[in-house]
Amino acid sequence: MGFRHHQTPQNQQQEQNFFYSFSLIFLIIWQRKYEIHFLFSINLSFNGNINYILDMKYKYCYRCGALTKIIEIDGRRRSFCSNCNLVLYENPIPSVAILSMNDKKEILLVRRSVEPGKGEWSLPGGFIEMGETPVEAAIRELYEETGLQGKNPELVNVDTHLNGFYGDVLLIAYSVELDSYNITPGDDVSEGMFFKFNGRPRLVFKIHENFLVRWAKEKQLTAD
Ligand SMILES: [Zn+2]
Known part of the structure; x- marks a missing residue:
């Protein structure tokens, strides 16, 4: 059928x-x-x-x-x-931080004169401008904040810092060598100083602190 x-x-x-x-x-x-x-x-x-x-x-x-x-x-x-x-789309804002030291192996830090973290210590740094490479931004920010010229930049670390004052930030850290150690505090900074790793103030941004600790260990700055 x-x-x-x-x-x-x-x-x-x-x-x-x-x-x-x-x-x-x-x-x-x-x-x-x-x-x-x-x-x-x-x-x-x-x-x-x-x-x-x-x-x-x-x-x-x-x-x-x-x-x-x-x-x-x-x-x-x-x-x-x-x-x-x-x-x-919302994405983290690219910014830079600078790790550098003087001939006594003391680390360069700046005291911030603006929020976030006004009056506190941090690494020099800031936002990357349009048309700039991250390295150019690092050299410029270092000069603007401290009057110091950085050279031989090397990529040290990259990480995100989320939900901060400026929202989400992608932070790129470079180490640079310094020609001179005569600091002239500039943009967003009330003073700049070199510190021994163990005698330094705690940095206001946790991501800076992380970058600094890791770099200082690699450079063997943590012993003295
Ligand atoms: Zn539209």
Whole structure:
């Protein structure tokens, strides 16, 4: 007996049911993908400012100025501009720190005259400007803060410092050699000094402290 497929009303109903359940599953999957966005859209109507609540950086699109949405991409909440069809990624800001010493193997530190960490000690350093290489930024920041010229820069360490005063920072540390040790405190710095590793003040940024300790061990500055 051959198989005959009858399009009876009952069969049609089953097929329709199957189609509906399939559509429903698809809808659920689709909805879950946008669920976060959906929930936060509801939040928006209550609070008026979702980005403030979620601490997202880009409340408005930096290209067109439109209010951004929040969508989930790669398992992360991201700001999205529907106008530009653009994901506004948030990334750590590239910055540099400088490790250097004098002829007595004392480490160069600066006392900060601005927040974050005003009045505290840190390594010289700062943000990389547009058009600059990290090395150029390191040499420039060292000169601006201390008046000292660095040479023979060497990459020492790279790490991220998250949720700080300026948000998330990618910090690149270079060691440099110094021509002279006559410090003239400049931008963002009230004084600069050379310290023996063991007699130094504790650095205000943990990431600087980590970089310094590791470098000092490698350079064998920790003994005296
Ligand atoms: Zn836009």
